[in-house]
Amino acid sequence: MSTTRPFSPGDRGPEPGVGGASGARGEDPPAAPAAGRQSRRLSFDGESGVVPLARDFARQALYAWGWLPAATADQRAAAEDVLLVVSELVTNACLHAEGPAELWIGCDNKVLRIEVSDRGAGNPAPRTPHRAGRPGGHGMFIVQRLCLDWGVVRTAGAAGKTVWAELGAPA
Secondary structure, X not given: OOOOOOOOOOOOOOOOOOOOOOOEOOEOOOOOOEOOEEEEEEEOOOOOOXXXXXXXXXXXXXXXXXXXXXXXXXXXXXXXXXXXXXXXXHHHHHHHOOOEEEEEEEEOOOEEEEEEEEOOOOOOOOOOOOOOOOOOOOHHHHHXXXXXXXXXXXXXXXXXXXXXXXXXXXX
């Protein structure tokens, strides 16, 4: 798993975003699929309760993209993994990076990508050694275990970063 590569192999980051606002809790309208790619963006500006807000937003995207309702246990587990990773990335931004600025989630037929932008300077990393019996410090370990890959993207001259994670689409 990577914490330094700006993008996963074969990926050049998110598709150019959809501008504007739909008036729904800082959410952009769903992007038109480009070659099977669908994406949604949620701004956290002025919002409270951002972790449940992010989970609800991701759940709605999973319903819109046909991941939910799940027909099999494997599909249900894949959707639950997505919601857990969203929760962990947004929670980390709350605890360690002055709060999240934006959540972007996109998928194609094979990979779902989650990106959480924040204003923090630190680098997320799984706590080592990982001690399963101790409270706290499990977030990035969980992300690392559930995801195909993850990393951090920084923009030169800009504050903050984007933490991304990719999960495989259910079979």
